[in-house]
Amino acid sequence: MLDVMLVSPSSVVAKEKASSVVLPGESGYLDLRENHTEFLTQMTSGLVTMKTDKGEKNFFVSGGYAQVKENKLILLADIAEACEHIDIERAKSSAKRAEERLANTKDSSTDIVRALASLKRAQDRQAAVGRSKILS
Amino acid sequence: MASLKDTKRRIGSVKNTQKITRAMKLVASAKYAKANVSLAKARPYFKSFVDLVEKSLASGDVSSPLLEESVSSLKKVRLIIVSSDRGLCGPLNSSVMKVASRFLKDKKVASKVSLELWGRRSVLFGNTLSEEIFDKKEKVIERPNYHFAKKAFERLAEEFLSGKLDEVFVAYPSFQSALSQPAVVKPLLPLSRGLGKVKTDLNAGICLFEPELSRMVTPLLTKFGAVTLYQFLLEAATAEHAARVAAMDSATTNANKVIKELTLQYNRARQAAITKELIEITSGAEALK
Numbered sequence: 254m255l256d257v258m259l260v261s262p263s264s265v266v267a268k269e270k271a272s273s274v275v276l277p278g279e280s281g282y283l284d285l286r287e288n289h290t291e292f293l294t295q296m297t298s299g300l301v302t303m304k305t306d307k308g309e310k311n312f313f314v315s316g317g318y319a320q321v322k323e324n325k326l327i328l329l330a331d332i333a334e335a336c337e338h339i340d341i342e343r344a345k346s347s348a349k350r351a352e353e354r355l356a357n358t359k360d361s362s363t364d365i366v367r368a369l370a371s372l373k374r375a376q377d378r379q380a381a382v383g384r385s386k387i388l389s
Numbered sequence: 390m391a392s393l394k395d396t397k398r399r400i401g402s403v404k405n406t407q408k409i410t411r412a413m414k415l416v417a418s419a420k421y422a423k424a425n426v427s428l429a430k431a432r433p434y435f436k437s438f439v440d441l442v443e444k445s446l447a448s449g450d451v452s453s454p455l456l457e458e459s460v461s462s463l464k465k466v467r468l469i470i471v472s473s474d475r476g477l478c479g480p481l482n483s484s485v486m487k488v489a490s491r492f493l494k495d496k497k498v499a500s501k502v503s504l505e506l507w508g509r510r511s512v513l514f515g516n517t518l519s520e521e522i523f524d525k526k527e528k529v530i531e532r533p534n535y536h537f538a539k540k541a542f543e544r545l546a547e548e549f550l551s552g553k554l555d556e557v558f559v560a561y562p563s564f565q566s567a568l569s570q571p572a573v574v575k576p577l578l579p580l581s582r583g584l585g586k587v588k589t590d591l592n593a594g595i596c597l598f599e600p601e602l603s604r605m606v607t608p609l610l611t612k613f614g615a616v617t618l619y620q621f622l623l624e625a626a627t628a629e630h631a632a633r634v635a636a637m638d639s640a641t642t643n644a645n646k647v648i649k650e651l652t653l654q655y656n657r658a659r660q661a662a663i664t665k666e667l668i669e670i671t672s673g674a675e676a677l678k
Contacts, residue, residue, distance in 0.1 A: 260437060262535045262619060264430040279599050284638070293445060294599040318609070320441050327437045331535075 255287055257303055257326045261333040267309040267312065276319055283370055291322045296330065298374055300381040311336040311385035315379050332374075336385040339378055342368060348375035393662065394654040397474070400648060403599065407644035413477065414637035421630035426473060428564065428623045435620050436646055444615045455546060455610045456581040459555035464500035467523065467545070468492060469555050469577075470515065471561035471621065472508035473629040474527055479636035481629060482510040484572040489560040492574045493520065500556075530626040538619035539612075542577075546611055549578050562619050562628040568635065569596050570628035581609055583617060 257274055259267040274285045277299030298315035317330035351377075353374035358364045432559045445451070470489050489511075496502050504516040504522050507529040515522050529537070548554045557578040562570045574581035597604060 258433070260434040262431055262434050262616065263427065265433050290597055292597040292599070293441070293602075295605060316432070318441060320437075320444070322444075327441070329434060329437055331442065377604075 254325050255285065255289075255326050257307050257328070259301065259314070259328040259330065259333050261305040261317075261330050263295075266333040266335065267303070267304050267310065269303045269310065271310075272325075273304040275300075275302040276328065277301070277314070280317070285321055285326060287324060287379075288388070289321050289324075293318065293320045296328070298332075298377040300326065300377075300384050301333075302385075311381065313339060315374055315377065322380050333377075339382050341379060341382055344375045344378040344382075348372055349380070351375060393655065393658050396651055400651045400655065403644055403647050403651065407641055407648070410505055410644060412635045414634055414641060415639055417630050417633035421627065421634050424623070424627040424630050428627045431620065431623055435616060435645035438613060438616050439584070443464055443497070443597075445602060445606070445609065446584070448598075449603065453610050455607065455614070455635070456579055458579055459552075459553060462499065464555040465512045465553065466496055466502045467519075467548075467557045468496075468502055468574075469505040469507060469557070469561075470511040471559060471625045472506075472514070472531060473625075474531060474572045475511040476510065477636060478633040479639075481570060481572075481632035482508075482514075484659065485511070485560055486514045486560055488572045488574050489514070492558065492560065493518070499516060506583045522668050530622055530629060532624050533619065533622035535615070535619050538622055539615040541616050542615040543611065545578060545627040546614060550554060559618070559621050561625040562632070564624040564628040564631065570632050577614065577618060579616075580614055617652045659661075 254270045254272060257267065257269045257271050257275060258265065262295045272286045272287070275296045275314065276285070276293055279297065280293045290383065294321050296314055296317045299313075301312040301314050303312075303353070311314065313332075313334045313336060314328065314330040315331075315332040317328065319325075351368045355365065356366040371375065412445070418678065436656050446456075468489065470485065472485050476482070493502060501519050504518065504520050505524045505526075506512045506522060507526045509527050512525045512527065513523070545557050548558065550569045558574050558576050560572065564570055564571045
């Protein structure tokens with residue numbers, strides 16, 4: 254079993270024992286199991302799925318790092334939320350807002366970068382919730 | 390000696406002040422509890438992050454300009470002074486100003502210091518200094534947020550990398566316990582100073598990186614810096630509320646003492662007046678005989 258700890262700057266989101274953890278790595282989703290070699294990866298935004306004794310647990314993460322060593326997996330995420338706590342309506346409206354901002358901004362590149370990031374986050378949140386529903 | 394009426398009025402005014410300090414204490418302790426919870430919640434993240442960075446740096450020959458000491462003879466130093474916006478929190482801000490002044494005195498030789506003032510109290514303090522003021526901000530630790538720390542650190546890192554700055558320090562009230570909030574000056578850049586000595590130890594390190602460490606190290610360190618700065622701000626916020634609880638608590642106790650003294654004085658004066666009247670009456674009666 255892997256000892257998993259999912260933390261964000263604002264809280265410890267999850268502390269579980271899991272047989273497998275799927276997470277969004279730099280170059281695609283990774284499935285980490287027991288006795289994985291020491292490993293450090295950057296995470297993008299996406300869904301983290303932990304297989305525990307009590308069933309599957311799903312989380313949305315955005316950015317950060319995942320480190321595994323001696324069966325201890327630490328996920329340091331910029332943002333981390335349990336999927337059941339995600340407010341899907343809010344994600345939808347923030348996606349809409351970001352799209353509007355993109356349509357209206359003309360030249361300021363920082364605004365575009367920020368709007369794109371926020372759009373991606375909102376889409377990933379929705380996708381995470383959707384995926385967690387399909388998986389369960 | 391003050392008249393009876395005066396003393397009574399003073400007792401009343403001290404009682405009113407006590408009501409205010411008591412209310413402020415209650416408000417501050419609620420805020421303190423909240424700040425303390427968010428600090429406690431963030432601690433595991435900080436601890437894991439420091440651990441992660443140390444392990445990554447131990448894994449081999451990694452270098453990043455963010456870790457390098459500058460070799461220039463005249464160091465360009467930035468001091469960030471973090472303080473609260475409001476007063477009435479005991480010696481919290483003055484002790485930050487004290488360590489900042491000492492730091493500036495030590496750095497007078499061989500470096501050029503510019504200041505960044507975060508918090509109204511430090512802005513007031515900075516205006517009295519001769520050093521160049523780079524930036525002033527208010528309401529920084531009222532509600533510390535990670536996004537602010539990240540933006541600020543990225544800006545500092547940029548200045549550092551382009552050679553405009555050689556060292557960055559932060560003076561802030563650290564939080565040790567509800568009773569002790571010593572002011573400290575901590576190094577922020579170059580980042581190697583905050584980490585202590587990192588030895589290359591392949592057994593302690595991590596062997597697999599994705600993407601490879603040389604590409605990952607600078608973003609990792611930038612985030613590490615932001616996280617460190619965020620921790621400083623969270624600590625300062627918690628320290629402010631803790632200091633205010635202590636200050637208001639001692640003010641309330643002091644008010645009690647003053648009230649007790651004044652009441653004693655009042656009773657004594659009242660008794661004296663009664664005695665005096667009695668004497669007058671009895672001596673008047675004596676005279677009529």
